[in-house]
Structure formats: C-alpha cells, structure tokens
Amino acid sequence: MKVLVPVKRVIDYNVKVRVKADQSGVDLANLKMSMNPFDEIAVEAAVKMKESGKATEVVIVSVGPAQALDTIRTALAMGGDRGILVKVEGPVEPLAVAKLLKAICDEEKPGLVLTGKQAIDSDANQTGQMLAALLGWGQGTFAHSLELSDGTIKVAREIDGGLQTVSLKLPAVVTTDLRLNQPRYASLPNIMKAKKKPVAEKSPGDLGVDVTPRCKVLKVAEPAKRAGGVKVKTVAELVDKLVEAGVVT
Amino acid sequence: MTALVIAEHDNKTLNDATAKTVTAAALVSSPVHILVAGQDCAAVADAAAKIAGVEKVLLADDALYARMLAENMETLILGHADTYDAILAPATTTGKNYLPRVAAKLDVPQISEIIAVVSPDTFERPIYAGNAIETVQAPPGKKIITVRTTAFKAAATGGNARVEMISTATDPGLSRFVDENLSKSERPDLTSAKIVISGGRGLGSAENFKLLDQIADRLGAAVGASRAAVDAGYLPNDFQVGQTGKAVAPDLYLAIGISGAIQHLAGMKDSRVIAAINKDSEAPIFQIADYGLVADLFQAIPELNDEIAKRGIGQKA
Ligand SMILES: Cc1cc2nc3c(=O)[nH]c(=O)nc-3n(C[C@H](O)[C@H](O)[C@H](O)COP(=O)(O)OP(=O)(O)OC[C@H]3O[C@@H](n4cnc5c(N)ncnc54)[C@H](O)[C@@H]3O)c2cc1C
Ligand SMILES: Nc1ncnc2c1ncn2[C@@H]1O[C@H](COP(=O)(O)O)[C@@H](O)[C@H]1O
Numbered sequence: 001m002k003v004l005v006p007v008k009r010v011i012d013y014n015v016k017v018r019v020k021a022d023q024s025g026v027d028l029a030n031l032k033m034s035m036n037p038f039d040e041i042a043v044e045a046a047v048k049m050k051e052s053g054k055a056t057e058v059v060i061v062s063v064g065p066a067q068a069l070d071t072i073r074t075a076l077a078m079g080g081d082r083g084i085l086v087k088v089e090g091p092v093e094p095l096a097v098a099k100l101l102k103a104i105c106d107e108e109k110p111g112l113v114l115t116g117k118q119a120i121d122s123d124a125n126q127t128g129q130m131l132a133a134l135l136g137w138g139q140g141t142f143a144h145s146l147e148l149s150d151g152t153i154k155v156a157r158e159i160d161g162g163l164q165t166v167s168l169k170l171p172a173v174v175t176t177d178l179r180l181n182q183p184r185y186a187s188l189p190n191i192m193k194a195k196k197k198p199v200a201e202k203s204p205g206d207l208g209v210d211v212t213p214r215c216k217v218l219k220v221a222e223p224a225k226r227a228g229g230v231k232v233k234t235v236a237e238l239v240d241k242l243v244e245a246g247v248v249t
Numbered sequence: 250m251t252a253l254v255i256a257e258h259d260n261k262t263l264n265d266a267t268a269k270t271v272t273a274a275a276l277v278s279s280p281v282h283i284l285v286a287g288q289d290c291a292a293v294a295d296a297a298a299k300i301a302g303v304e305k306v307l308l309a310d311d312a313l314y315a316r317m318l319a320e321n322m323e324t325l326i327l328g329h330a331d332t333y334d335a336i337l338a339p340a341t342t343t344g345k346n347y348l349p350r351v352a353a354k355l356d357v358p359q360i361s362e363i364i365a366v367v368s369p370d371t372f373e374r375p376i377y378a379g380n381a382i383e384t385v386q387a388p389p390g391k392k393i394i395t396v397r398t399t400a401f402k403a404a405a406t407g408g409n410a411r412v413e414m415i416s417t418a419t420d421p422g423l424s425r426f427v428d429e430n431l432s433k434s435e436r437p438d439l440t441s442a443k444i445v446i447s448g449g450r451g452l453g454s455a456e457n458f459k460l461l462d463q464i465a466d467r468l469g470a471a472v473g474a475s476r477a478a479v480d481a482g483y484l485p486n487d488f489q490v491g492q493t494g495k496a497v498a499p500d501l502y503l504a505i506g507i508s509g510a511i512q513h514l515a516g517m518k519d520s521r522v523i524a525a526i527n528k529d530s531e532a533p534i535f536q537i538a539d540y541g542l543v544a545d546l547f548q549a550i551p552e553l554n555d556e557i558a559k560r561g562i563g564q565k566a
Contacts, residue, residue, distance in 0.1 A: 016511055017377045026381050038493075094349070095358045118493055123376055124361050129319065129349035138320055138423030141346050144486065154427060158486040159342040160440075160495070161259075165427040166318065172423075178476060178493065179486060214358045218371065219384040226518060228537040231530075235552040238524060239560065241540045247444070247501035247522045248468060248562050 001111035001170075003046040003055045005080065006101055007039040009064050009071040010121040023219045035071045038116025040078070040183040041176040045146065046114050047079030048181065054148050055112075057081045061104055063097050065089050069199060076194035077186030083199035088211055094122075096204075096211040098130035103207035105135055110171060112153065117142050117175040128175035138168035142177040250334035251304075252278040255326065255348070256285045256297050257339050260315065263296040265441055266339035268403035271300050273396045275404070276366035278335040280304035283410075286325055288315035291412075298410040306410050311417040316426040322347035324418040327354055330391070335369075340395040340496075352393040359393045360385060362496075364400035378492040379515035399440060399498035399519065432485050439488065442471035444501045447490055447517070450477035451506020451527065451546055458483050460550045461505065467554070467563040473497065473517075475507045491516035506546050509534025526550075 011017060012032040020027050035043075049055035060080040062068040065087070072083035086100050105113065115128035132139035140146075140155025144163055147154040156165045158177045168174075186194070204211045232238045242248045252274040257264040267283065274281045283297045286309040294308040307329065313321045326347070330336065336351065338344030340362040352359035364382070365373035371386045372394070439445060446465050452458050458478070465472050473495070474488040490497055492515035502520035507513060509525070509532055517523070518537055525538035526549050535541040542549060557563060 011377070013512070017380050019381050026377060093358050095353060095356070098353055120492065121377055123374075123378070123492065124359075125345050126349040126352070126359050126361060129346065130353035130359075132319075133323060133350035133353040136421075136423075138421075139346075139350075140424075141319070142342060157342075160487055162429065162431040162485055162487050164316070164429045167425045167427050169423055177486070179480065214388045215360070216386040216388075217383055218386055220376070221382045221384070223375070223379055223382050223518075226523070226537045226539075228523070228539060229535065229541070230539060231535070231541045231543065233542075235542065235544070235549055235556050238526075238540055238542050239553070239556045239562070242501065242522070242524060243560075243562070245501075245522050245539070248557070 001055050002057045002059060002108060003049060004059045004061060004105065004108060004110035004113045005039070005042050005046050005075065006061045006113070006115050007043065007071050007075050008036040008119050009033055009062060009068045010036045010119055013037055013120055019220055019222045023221055025217070025220050033067065035074050036116050036119050038118060038176050041178070041180050042114040042116055043075045043078050043080060044181045044183040045176060049148065050079065059084065059108060059110065061086065061101065063088055063092055063100055072199055073194050074186065076197045077191040078184060082197055085199055085201045086204065086207065087201055088204055091213060092211050093213050093215065094124045094126040095130055096209060097127050098134055099209045100204060100207050100211070101131045102134040103209060112171060113173045115173065115175050117177055128173050132173035138172045139174070140166055140168055140172065141175045143174050144177055144179050146174065250278055251332065252281045252335040252337060253329070253333040254281055254283045255336070255338040255344065256283050256293060257341055257343060258285065258287060258290060258293040260287045260290045261292060263293045265403050266341055266398040267297065268300050269398035269401040270337050270339045270396045271303060271404040272401040273363065273366055274335065274337045275302055277337065277369050277392055277394065282307060284309065284326065284329070286314035286317060286322060288312050294412045298412050299406045299408050301405040301408040303408050303410040306412045307415045308412055309415050309417050313417055313420055317343050317347065318424050318426060319347040319350055320421045320423040323350040323354065324421055326351045328418050329415070330355060333391070335392040335394065337394045337396055339398050344395050348393060348395055355391060355393065357391050357393050358387065359395065360387055361395050362397045363394055364397050375515070378511045379518065380511065397496055399496050432487055436465060437469065437471050439471045439473055439495055440497055443499050444468050444470035445473050445497050445499045446470045446503045446505065447473035447475065447507060448478055448483070448505050449475035449507030450481065452478060452483060455483045463554050464550070464557060467557055469563065475513050504534050504538070505550065507534055508532050509537065
C-alpha cells in the first residue's frame with residue numbers, strides 16, 4: 001500500500017509572529033520556517049507503517065514556494081521515499097490544497113493519505129476532511145492511534161469528550177493529533193541520503209486546479225493586549241484579589 | 250434567506266454550543282433553522298425549538314446519525330444545503346469533522362473558528378495561535394462557517410419553533426463507529442465553566458493532579474491541562490486547553506505549574522481574569538496573568554484550599 005503525506009512549510013512553532021504595521025499580514029521575513037508539527041507526526045506514522053511492512057512506499061507532497069522543497073527533504077530524511085512539490089507562490093486556501101491533493105491522488109492512487117489535523121499558521125483544520133470528501137473516502141480525524149488491517153483502518157480519535165474509535169474502509173484519509181507518536185529526528189546520514197531521493201515538480205496548471213484565493217483578507221491585526229503583571233506575595237493576597245475582582249464568591 | 254445551524258448534542262441533551270452558534274448565525278443570515286441529526290434525539294429537537302429566534306428545527310432521527318459520523322453528516326447536510334445561504338456549526342471536534350466535507354462538496358471555502366461577525370460576509374478569526382486576528386471576507390454565495398463558541402453569548406430561550414422530521418440520506422458506507430471512551434465527570438464542561446483550574450507539567454504526576462480536585466469541587470470549577478500534562482498522561486486528551494486543544498474563556502482561569510507557551514495562551518487568554526501560580530518568576534504566564542504568585546505549587550495549593558474553605562468561598566453559589 002502506498003501512503004501519501006502532505007506536508008506544509010510553516011513558521012516554526014517556537015517563533016512568535018508579529019503583525020505588519022500596515023495590517024496587511026504577518027511579517028515572516030527572516031523567521032525560522034519548519035514543517036508543520038502535525039505533519040511531522042503524519043510522516044512518522046507513515047514511515048512506521050513502511051518499517052513494519054504495512055506500507056510499500058511513502059510519498060511526500062507539499063504545496064508552496066520553492067523553499068517548500070526543504071520541507072519535503074526533511075520528510076524524506078525521516079524516511080519518505082520520494083517527493084512531489086506543487087509550486088505556488090503566495091497563500092493557497094485549504095480548498096485549493098485539497099483539490100491539488102485530489103488530483104495527485106487520482107494519479108498516485110494511494111491506499112491511505114495521512115495529513116496533519118491543522119496547520120499552525122492558518123489554524124484552518126480543513127484540508128484532510130475536504131480531501132476525503134472530494135475523493136469520496138472515509139476519514140479519521142484527530143488520530144490518537146491507528147490499527148491497520150486488510151482493507152480497513154481503525155482510528156481512535158481525540159474528541160471533545162475523550163476518545164472515539166471508528167473503522168474506515170480503505171482508501172481513507174487520516175489526520176494526526178499530538179498523541180499519535182513522537183516524530184524522530186533525521187540522522188545526518190539520512191539527511192545526506194534524502195538529497196538524492198527524487199522530487200518531482202508540478203504546477204497547479206499541470207493538475208488542472210485554479211488556486212486563486214477566493215476569500216479576501218481585509219486586515220490582519222494584533223489581538224487585544226492584556227495588561228497582566230501584578231504579582232501577589234501570598235495565597236491570602238491572591239484570594240483577596242480574586243474576591244475583589246468578583247470572580248469567586 | 251436563511252441560516253442553518255447544525256446542533257451539537259449527545260442524543261439526550263442539547264449542548265449550549267448550539268445556542269451560541271445561533272447567535273453568530275443570526276448575524277450572518279436570518280431566520281435561523283437548526284438541524285438536529287442523531288438517534289432517538291427528539292428531546293434534543295424540542296430543546297432546540299425553544300431557542301429564541303429559531304424558526305424551524307429539522308430533525309433527522311436515524312441510527313446513521315447516532316454518532317454524527319462525518320461521512321453520514323455530509324450527505325445529510327448536502328441534501329438540504331440548497332435552501333440555505335449560510336451553514337454554521339460550532340467549532341467542536343464534531344463540527345470540525347463534518348463541515349469541511351460539506352464545504353468541499355459545495356465548492357465553497359470554509360471560514361474556520363470565527364470570533365466575530367463584522368458583516369454578513371466578513372468575519373474575524375484568530376490565526377498563528379491567536380497572535381494575529383484576521384478579518385476575512387468570504388466570496389459571494391453560500392457561507393460555510395465554524396464558530397468559536399466562547400466568543401458568542403448563547404441565544405436566549407423562549408422560542409417556540411416547529412419541529413419537522415426530515416428524511417434521511419443513504420448510508421455512504423465509508424466508516425463505522427466502533428466504540429467510545431468518554432471521560433466521566435461531575436464537573437462543569439471545560440468550555441462553558443465559569444472557573445477553570447488548569448495544571449501543567451509542574452504538577453508532576455496524575456496523582457498530584459488530584460490536589461486540584463478539592464479546590465475545583467469547592468469552586469464548581471472545571472479542570473484543564475496543558476499539552477505537556479496530557480502528553481505525560483496526567484489527564485486524558487480532552488482536558489487540553491490551547492491552540493490545538495480547547496478554547497476556553499471563563500471568568501477565572503487559574504494556571505498552576507504551566508509555563509505559558511503561546512500554544513497554551515491561544516486557548517485561554519480571552520478569560521476575564523487570569524491568575525497563575527508558578528515557582529519560576531520568569532515564566533511567560535506571568536506576562537498575561539492579572540495576578541501572579543511565585544510559589545511552589547505543592548505548598549500553595551493546600552494553602553489555597555484552606556484559604557477558600559476558611560472564607561466560605563464557593564459555598565454561596
Ligand atoms: C503543534 C503544537 C501544538 C501544541 N498545542 C498545545 C495546546 O493546545 N495546549 C498547550 O498547552 N500546549 C500546546 N503545545 C505545547 C506547548 O508548546 C508547550 O510545550 C506546553 O504548553 C508546555 O506545557 P507546561 O506549561 O505544562 O510545561 P512546561 O513548559 O514544562 O512548564 C512547566 C511549568 O511548571 C513550573 N513548575 C514546575 N514545578 C513547579 C512547582 N513545584 N511549583 C510551581 N511551579 C512549578 C515550571 O516553572 C514551568 O513554568 C503545542 C505544541 C505544538 C508543537
Ligand atoms: N500547502 C500545503 N501543502 C501540503 N499540505 C498541506 C498544505 N496545507 C495544508 N496541508 C495539509 O493539511 C493539513 C491541515 O491543514 P489546514 O487545513 O490548513 O489546517 C496540514 O497539516 C497538512 O498535512
């Protein structure tokens with residue numbers, strides 16, 4: 001079974017972004033970029049399937065600028081077999097990403113697509129679900145653990161009330177949550193090897209998808225600032241303050 | 250035209266995320282209809298009919314919807330989508346699961362987790378873990394929206410909508426419910442509690458988390474956790490507050506042994522009052538806490554419990 005893993009190049013999760021003074025967006029210039037953390041978890045899950053003989057090939061796909069190639073290389077260093085870069089400058093909405101991935105799935109015919117549950121930049125949490133719908137496949141979102149057997153996959157999902165397990169007919173789309181695994185660090189030899197793994201480049205035109213954004217971002221603003229900073233010396237003083245604020249009675 | 254809100258429920262009771270979503274929906278389009286999809290859930294439909302401003306409740310009562318599986322919800326909602334110019338769901342794990350499927354099939358971009366309706370086609374939503382607020386205008390046509398319910402007040406009750414049974418769609422046969430392992434708690438729900446007490450890695454063990462129980466019980470508070478605490482197995486996943494967990498906005502958020510990483514702040518910084526106890530005076534949580542106490546939590550928590558008891562706090566509720 002072939003497993004397809006879409007990975008997004010995003011701002012590193014340790015970096016705090018700043019809004020541009022003209023409110024046209026956030027300033028990403030010279031900031032550290034990394035693979036979306038949920039996608040690292042997806043790559044790890046796919047590579048584990050290959051190591052245990054359940055997957056035959058792990059194909060990494062990224063939609064983004066030329067630098068997204070670095071993100072693909074990182075995934076290849078973790079154990080992916082080959083990459084596909086769909087080169088697009090500028091923002092691509094989840095629906096457009098889903099359409100591009102659908103076109104790639106039509107060609108590649110994977111048995112499973114593993115995406116992250118959410119990109120930590122746009123916080124959309126849509127792409128995997130949209131892809132599943134466009135393909136007419138089942139989905140297991142927010143995966144906590146997986147159990148692959150012949151023709152089906154059981155997914156324990158992290159839901160608001162706890163865990164829910166569903167069984168999906170393959171092919172299917174699974175989106176990863178934090179507890180699914182602990183992604184590995186790529187070793188230096190594997191980073192070197194990854195440089196030689198094949199990466200194909202495509203354009204949205206090749207895939208017949210119009211990626212022009214449909215929504216208009218009118219403004220990107222700083223969130224309301226909290227004053228904060230008052231220190232209390234004792235527990236009793238803390239309780240005084242909470243009573244004064246009227247939040248405990 | 251009309252807005253459709255998809256109800257959040259457990260087949261028995263209507264979750265108040267629904268009434269909050271109705272408030273957002275009414276700002277987008279009115280009147281508002283509610284779709285209740287479930288099994289043996291007539292009581293939920295009756296509760297939905299009592300939300301003020303709701304004109305009609307559609308009830309799809311069938312085993313197919315018992316767990317609101319995304320694939321089944323997709324076909325059900327699509328069958329009724331024509332009538333509506335906006336479809337909204339709460340941004341719960343249920344809403345986030347099915348609504349993007351509907352959007353994709355309608356070829357409409359979904360606007361996720363809105364926190365404000367600026368005008369019927371323009372919305373505010375947090376991005377980059379809440380470090381920026383995006384104002385986004387949806388294209389003409391249907392609006393598909395999930396709603397961060399902590400940002401909207403629940404619509405009042407007192408309505409008297411009619412309930413209409415609707416026919417169910419066919420089974421897409423793509424997924425099957427296997428089982429569920431839900432956290433049982435007598436405490437209020439994390440996302441709607443007035444007080445939330447959250448613990449982090451500083452608590453050190455699942456056993457130590459019980460230190461928070463007495464205070465939580467006295468105050469009628471919900472208990473929450475940081476990702477580090479959940480990853481370490483101190484509490485189940487559904488306790489996680491943050492960018493990729495639950496968003497909460499209680500009157501009081503008490504953060505204990507939590508450093509205050511941006512991913513955690515994203516889920517709680519809209520709380521009215523934030524108090525923090527941490528032994529590290531440099532912990533970032535203190536930059537946003539209204540009241541910060543630099544102390545060892547193993548000393549401070551028992552003291553806090555005693556202080557609350559001594560003053561009879563919580564007993565007046
Ligand atoms: C993709 C992604 C998504 C994430 N999503 C979330 C999310 O939704 N929610 C979330 O919370 N995190 C999330 N995180 C994790 C986040 O970055 C932090 O790692 C996490 O919030 C840290 O949890 P913590 O504050 O409990 O632990 P730590 O950062 O380890 O802090 C522990 C704190 O406890 C204090 N402490 C220790 N002992 C004591 C004591 N005896 N008395 C008093 N204080 C003590 C320490 O001083 C320290 O400040 C995410 C990370 C990633 C990469
Ligand atoms: N530009 C992209 N390239 C590759 N994969 C993407 C891209 N955008 C989103 N994805 C995938 O979809 C998941 C969810 O993203 P989102 O719906 O944007 O929150 C991510 O974790 C990725 O796996």
